[in-house]
Amino acid sequence: MNTKKHILDLSVAQVRELSAGYVEIHLRAADGKMPEMLPGQFVQVRVDGSPETFLRRPISVNLLTRTGAEGGACCDATGNDGAADELWLLVHAVGDGTRALARLQAGDTLNIVGPLGNGFTLPAEGADARPLLVGGGVGTAPLLFLGQELAARGVRPTFLLGGRREADIMQLEHFRRFGDVALTTEDGSAGERGFVTQHSLWRDAAYTQIYTCGPKLMMVNVARMARERGIPCEVSLENMMACGLGACLCCVENTVDGHVCVCTEGPVFDAKRLNIDH
Amino acid sequence: MSSLTTHIGALTLKNPVMTASGTFGYGLEFEDLVDLTRIGGIIVKGTTLEPRQGNPYPRMAETAHGMLNCVGLQNKGVDYFCKHIYPQIKDIDSQFVVNVSGSSPETYAECAARVAELERIEAIELNISCPNVRQGGMAFGTTCAGAASVVKAVRAVYPKTLIVKLSPNVTDITEIARAVEAEGADAVSLINTLMGMAIDAERQRPVLSIKTGGLSGPAVKPVALRMVWQVFEAVQIPIVGLGGIMNATDAVEFLLAGARAVEIGTANFIDPAVTVKVVDGINEYLDRHNCASVEDIIGAAH
Numbered sequence: 125m126n127t128k129k130h131i132l133d134l135s136v137a138q139v140r141e142l143s144a145g146y147v148e149i150h151l152r153a154a155d156g157k158m159p160e161m162l163p164g165q166f167v168q169v170r171v172d173g174s175p176e177t178f179l180r181r182p183i184s185v186n187l188l189t190r191t192g193a194e195g196g197a198c199c200d201a202t203g204n205d206g207a208a209d210e211l212w213l214l215v216h217a218v219g220d221g222t223r224a225l226a227r228l229q230a231g232d233t234l235n236i237v238g239p240l241g242n243g244f245t246l247p248a249e250g251a252d253a254r255p256l257l258v259g260g261g262v263g264t265a266p267l268l269f270l271g272q273e274l275a276a277r278g279v280r281p282t283f284l285l286g287g288r289r290e291a292d293i294m295q296l297e298h299f300r301r302f303g304d305v306a307l308t309t310e311d312g313s314a315g316e317r318g319f320v321t322q323h324s325l326w327r328d329a330a331y332t333q334i335y336t337c338g339p340k341l342m343m344v345n346v347a348r349m350a351r352e353r354g355i356p357c358e359v360s361l362e363n364m365m366a367c368g369l370g371a372c373l374c375c376v377e378n379t380v381d382g383h384v385c386v387c388t389e390g391p392v393f394d395a396k397r398l399n400i401d402h
Numbered sequence: 403m404s405s406l407t408t409h410i411g412a413l414t415l416k417n418p419v420m421t422a423s424g425t426f427g428y429g430l431e432f433e434d435l436v437d438l439t440r441i442g443g444i445i446v447k448g449t450t451l452e453p454r455q456g457n458p459y460p461r462m463a464e465t466a467h468g469m470l471n472c473v474g475l476q477n478k479g480v481d482y483f484c485k486h487i488y489p490q491i492k493d494i495d496s497q498f499v500v501n502v503s504g505s506s507p508e509t510y511a512e513c514a515a516r517v518a519e520l521e522r523i524e525a526i527e528l529n530i531s532c533p534n535v536r537q538g539g540m541a542f543g544t545t546c547a548g549a550a551s552v553v554k555a556v557r558a559v560y561p562k563t564l565i566v567k568l569s570p571n572v573t574d575i576t577e578i579a580r581a582v583e584a585e586g587a588d589a590v591s592l593i594n595t596l597m598g599m600a601i602d603a604e605r606q607r608p609v610l611s612i613k614t615g616g617l618s619g620p621a622v623k624p625v626a627l628r629m630v631w632q633v634f635e636a637v638q639i640p641i642v643g644l645g646g647i648m649n650a651t652d653a654v655e656f657l658l659a660g661a662r663a664v665e666i667g668t669a670n671f672i673d674p675a676v677t678v679k680v681v682d683g684i685n686e687y688l689d690r691h692n693c694a695s696v697e698d699i700i701g702a703a704h
Contacts, residue, residue, distance in 0.1 A: 130434070131674060170673075177464075178465070178468060178619060179469060179671060180672065237435065363459060364460060364462055366462050366469060366471070367425070368671075369427065370431045371424070372671060373473045373476050374460075374461045374471055376456070376461065378458070383476055
């Protein structure tokens, strides 16, 4: 499915600091309408006000709230007055560019190119699906949007979210709105102690599809566990990018089909297509 | 409204703004975001006789006011271009130029001969300046004899407009420009990327998979402008100027230095619609300076 790409000047409606270094940015278009976007897609954000930052930053679509849509209750919890669609981005301030994004304030303008990339494969309408969505750190961002879409199709997903400590696990109140949530932390401060791949839910559950986004090593291990259980698995990659449009060929991943652009053929890949799962 | 039409050999461009190879795909990737028919010329990604996988990831490093890349000419080969891409672009009202690369004069020539058969492609840009491949590429573009050998082989089989893209990684770019002019090149384009590198201080290793890469973006503009200036004084054939152009003022500077057209590269990554803004900006500049035609400012700073 192809979505039309846009260059948009969006206005920042709200910036919420979720925990140290993590911000949730809510964006609105001047006409109140956000273009069609799919879970797993991303936008290329221009970073103004950071002389050190030259290239745009690819950021996953965290959530898309539609005015008057089912699930609009989600908006109330975060102060959306329902006057406009909102695009949410979850940003982890790790470098000059993302730190500049984290300094944005309500009323600022943010220029984006998007939506870009392919998105996750959604189960067919009416399918008896039991999806497991496994995320780590800021990689949980696209899984919220995916959970929203699954819930809208009458599918109740299970989220398995991991972090080093409790503060790394964000947006729990929203995840719980769309499905069941299981947690792991390395220090045991929330959920089970350990990594997502060590959680007890792997012992007994019969999932029909796994989606994962987070640190590469985590995704490699999740993909391996999915393969061992014979469950299809989609992996969302975040290779370094320049254009985001398939032109510069910088973000390539080595797949069974050779080098392919993560920005256009991904960021979501069937784990079987990747040479990561050895 | 001034005339923006410009000529590169027998190639007529509706305006002097082209896209640089490897930064704009085949144009189609940008179709949702910019009106391709408003761009003077679209130089498609580097094409070789055989498909190439390019270099391993990571291929990119962001640097101060620019970026390094070491893509290494990944492409699906000239046959794929002719069969699958050409039919999609041939009816778009812009000038599509194919950037041709190779590993020997023979493979350059064979690739060029295939492109020559495509009716709507009126020019090629010969890439003798890619810094990211072991064989060919810049190896030809850094000596007069090497550059001449490729141009001679291609000229023999390619009757349409032949633009030769020069490397800045040389002691004297004017010598190379003269050498390709002597072999019958219709124009030169300059500059390709400047060889550079980035090191990750924490990991204590080079960032790029093949350690070095080509620097592009506004950081290289003064170097590029100087070279266009020098080459303008050294050869008679038209010059296409590129290197770090981000806006119309940058483009005008290249025209004033002697370029008959410009290419916009890395700026497409920051603003996918930058090309049409540069076209509009050049037009506004010409109006403001009471110029009837873009021809009036080409080389005017000399």
